[in-house]
Amino acid sequence: MVIEYELALLRERAMAFIIDFFIIMMIFFVVVVLIFGRLLGNAIAGTMLAGVLYGLFPLILFMGYHLFSEIMTNGQTWGKRAMGIRVVRVDGQEPGLSDYLLRAVFHIVDSVFSSGILAAVFISSSSNNQRLGDMTANTTVIRLRHQLQFGLSDILGINSLDNYELTYPQVQQLAEEDMLLIKNMLTRYRSHRNPAHEQALRELTDRLLGLLDIEKVPNDRIGFLKTLIRDYIVITR
Numbered sequence: 001m002v003i004e005y006e007l008a009l010l011r012e013r014a015m016a017f018i019i020d021f022f023i024i025m026m027i028f029f030v031v032v033v034l035i036f037g038r039l040l041g042n043a044i045a046g047t048m049l050a051g052v053l054y055g056l057f058p059l060i061l062f063m064g065y066h067l068f069s070e071i072m073t074n075g076q077t078w079g080k081r082a083m084g085i086r087v088v089r090v091d092g093q094e095p096g097l098s099d100y101l102l103r104a105v106f107h108i109v110d111s112v113f114s115s116g117i118l119a120a121v122f123i124s125s126s127s128n129n130q131r132l133g134d135m136t137a138n139t140t141v142i143r144l145r146h147q148l149q150f151g152l153s154d155i156l157g158i159n160s161l162d163n164y165e166l167t168y169p170q171v172q173q174l175a176e177e178d179m180l181l182i183k184n185m186l187t188r189y190r191s192h193r194n195p196a197h198e199q200a201l202r203e204l205t206d207r208l209l210g211l212l213d214i215e216k217v218p219n220d221r222i223g224f225l226k227t228l229i230r231d232y233i234v235i236t237r
Contacts, residue, residue: 007196008140012083012084013141016083020079062107066104071097084144090138090196103139105133167231169235171232174212182228
């Protein structure tokens with residue numbers, strides 16, 4: 001499961017959608033207007049083929065673009081790549097073909113037929129920032145570029161360390177990057193207390209207990225993580 005992550009904001013997903021929309025319109029213009037228009041011209045005017053090209057083809061292109069771009073680029077369309085976000089499954093597994101297909105199909109309802117209003121409402125109100133397509137596929141969209149950055153100077157302000165007695169001396173096995181991960185996780189949990197962050201907190205704690213060979217599972221997981229940070233600072237300062 002991905003522990004170090006931030007959910008993409010509505011405005012980031014909206015900007016990615018706008019970028020993708022313009023790319024789709026460019027593809028449509030090149031394929032239908034320039035290629036088919038010039039090759040077939042008046043021959044298809046008023047025919048069923050014209051209705052398909054100008055009616056159904058934009059919807060097919062819209063779904064196909066999102067489906068194949070997310071499959072080929074590991075959960076990123078060109079718009080998502082530009083915004084530094086990508087699709088992941090909520091349960092931590094890699095999204096599969098069926099997941100991407102569900103997202104693409106429900107994009108028609110979420111974004112096209114409702115002009116994006118339905119997607120915006122669900123993303124803003126759901127705990128994991130999910131639109132209907134995400135809920136159906138059990139996916140969400142996360143940031144790849146984190147906004148929260150911390151140094152050990154930030155961690156030093158948690159509490160006074162004078163006359164501090166070590167609780168977990170084995171914490172010295174961890175690296176500074178590990179401690180920054182713990183600090184970031186605590187900060188995100190305090191800012192967004194939702195089931196996804198609670199699950200991430202539990203899995204992070206269980207992982208650390210195994211790495212440090214600590215048998216007793218703490219009742220206060222947040223207190224345990226804060227203690228690890230304090231111990232690490234005392235040992236390494």
